[in-house]
Amino acid sequence: DVKVTQSSRYLVKRTGEKVFLECVQDMDHENMFWYRQDPGLGLRLIYFSYDVNMKEKGDIPEGYSVSREKKERFSLILESASTNQTSMYLCASSFPENSNQPQHFGDGTRLSIL
Amino acid sequence: GDSVTQMEGPVTLSEEAFLTINCTYTATGYPSLFWYVQYPGEGLQLLLKATKADDKGSNKGFEATYRKETTSFHLEKGSVQVSDSAVYFCALRTPNFGNEKLTFGTGTRLTIIP
Numbered sequence: 001d002v003k004v005t006q007s008s009r010y011l012v013k014r015t016g017e018k019v020f021l022e023c024v025q026d027m028d029h030e031n032m033f034w035y036r037q038d039p040g041l042g043l044r045l046i047y048f049s050y051d052v053n054m055k056e057k058g059d060i061p062e063g064y065s066v067s068r069e070k071k072e073r074f075s076l077i078l079e080s081a082s083t084n085q086t087s088m089y090l091c092a093s094s095f096p097e098n099s100n101q102p103q104h105f106g107d108g109t110r111l112s113i114l
Numbered sequence: 115g116d117s118v119t120q121m122e123g124p125v126t127l128s129e130e131a132f133l134t135i136n137c138t139y140t141a142t143g144y145p146s147l148f149w150y151v152q153y154p155g156e157g158l159q160l161l162l163k164a165t166k167a168d169d170k171g172s173n174k175g176f177e178a179t180y181r182k183e184t185t186s187f188h189l190e191k192g193s194v195q196v197s198d199s200a201v202y203f204c205a206l207r208t209p210n211f212g213n214e215k216l217t218f219g220t221g222t223r224l225t226i227i228p
Contacts, residue, residue: 004157033215042120042203042220043158058215090157102148103216105157 003027004106006091012112019078021109023091030096032074033103034058034066037088049074050096081113116141120204120219127194127226135189135222137178137204145206147171147180147187148216152201161189161202196226 007022025032031050035043035058045058047066055066063085067075074093078085088110092103121136139145146165150158162171167182176191187204204219 040220043216043218045215048215092158102160102163105150105159107155107157 004091004093004104006089006106006109008109009107010110010112012114013078013081014114015082017078017081017113019081019111019113021076021078021089021091021111023074023076023093023106024072025074025091025093025104026072027093027104028071029093029104030071031094031103032068033092033094034064034074034076035090035092036060037090037108043090046076083113085111086113087111116145116206116208116217118204118206118217118219121222123201123221124223124225127224129196129226129228130193131226133189133191133194133198133224135202135204135224137187137189137219139185139187139204139206141185141206141208141217143208145208147178148205148207149176149178149187149189150203150205150218152203152221154200158203194224194226196228199224199226 004025013019033048034046044060049055049068065077088108090108091106094103095101117140119138148163149161151161152158162173164171164180170179178189201221201223203221205216
C-alpha cells in the first residue's frame, strides 16, 4: 500500500515563527502536492513538485514556500506564520504518467497559529 | 479555469436510505473525474474514478457516471450505512504534463443516523 506520512498530526505555533511541515512518501512518486483544507472552501493547492528541486505555485502560494531536495520528501514552510494560516494541511503524491493516476493523501496536519 | 461545484451540505440520512450527492464541473479538454472520501480524523482516500465520457466508476456500493453532455458526475448509493458518514469531495484533473493538479469541490459532509 502507498504510504504518505506527515510528520505531525497536530501543531501549535506562534505568530511570526518559521514553521516546517514535513511529508514523506514511500512509493517513488514523482509528483508531490501540498493543500490546505478549510470549511466551505474544500482543498486548495498551495504548491506542487514534479521532480527533485522542481516546484510550481498552486492557487494560494502567498506566505508559503516549499523544498524538495529528495524525491520522497516534500516540505512546506511558513516563513513567518500568521493567524490566517491556521488550517488543516494535507500532503499528497502521485505518478505522473497520465492524468488517470490518483493522488494518495497523508492524514493531515492540523496547524494552529496563536 | 477549471472548477467543480458540489451539493451544499451537510446531508443527514437514515440508514438504508438512497444517497445522491450532486457534482458538476467546468473544464477545458477532457478531464478525469474523481470522488474522494475523508473519514473523521483521516486524510482523503480515492473512492472511485472515471476517465472518459459514459464511464461508470464504482466502489463499496457507490457509483458515479461521467456525463459529458450535462458535465456531471453525481455520486449515488442505494442503501447507506452508518459507516458511510464522512466528507465527500468531487474532483477533476485535466491532462497537462508538469501541471497535473486536482481541482476539488468544497466537500459535502454526510451523516447517517441509525
